[in-house]
Amino acid sequence: MAEVIKRVATGVKGFDELIENGFIDGSSVAVIGAPGTGKTIFGLHFLYQGLLNGEKGVYFSFKQETSSLEMQCKQFGWNTDAKKNAGIKFVKLNGVDLFQEIQRLEDEARIFGATRVVVDSISDLMEYLPNVAGLKKLGLTDADGTGPLSISPKDFARRVNTIFIDRMKRLGTTTIFIADSLENGNTLSRDGVTEFTCDGIILLKATSLGDELHRSVEVRKMRNTAVAGGIQSVSIGTKGMSVGSTR
Ligand SMILES: Nc1ncnc2c1ncn2[C@@H]1O[C@H](COP(=O)(O)OP(=O)(O)OP(=O)(O)O)[C@@H](O)[C@H]1O
């Protein structure tokens, strides 16, 4: 008998049916977009759906204050207070050292008992370079252990990114890595590597057409999943995000 793959619904109305009803349990998915395209709201939906299912989730943020994230949930009418076995924990990271941040993420998620994690954003995380002690712990020093590996910054970023994603996978959480995109960049994400290391890529866009802002989503990659749909329209309103025809 074929193995049944467990799927993790995002809770974004109209989205899950595009990807066989959800992400593969334990996978890592990049949600990529320019500022204001809905990345954070997508991530919050994902954790709120977990809460509704009786799961725990952690939202790690570098720039946005936890009070602002909580306010966004309240605006959508969501009660995110932690219950005994379910809840959302908001954690603001302050980015001192890359290794410490990766370790803190892992520890917080493990201790809280999270099955779902959102990292907002991996682009911010990648800006923190590790000190030599951190590099050693990440196995990223030259043979003599004195300095960073003599490789190109892009290869270095790829190594760090892969190590981080592997660690989250080992924890067993299903993880959304939010990544910034540059409006006219020639890579999907600002760091240029997240799109390769993650199992899935979701692209969020917002384009002004005349006096209207047109929002859209495209599933560019989702390993082991039949993807429906091309570019779909997105709307954000009082109940959060929804995907599909809005008129
Ligand atoms: N209650 C609401 N009703 C309608 N639209 C809303 C509501 N709350 C937020 N929005 C819209 O959703 C947009 C996307 O928000 P979100 O914070 O998810 O973007 P983002 O991609 O995470 O941006 P950034 O890169 O700056 O963090 C906001 O700019 C706002 O226009």
Ligand SMILES: [Mg+2]
């Ligand atoms: Mg955001």
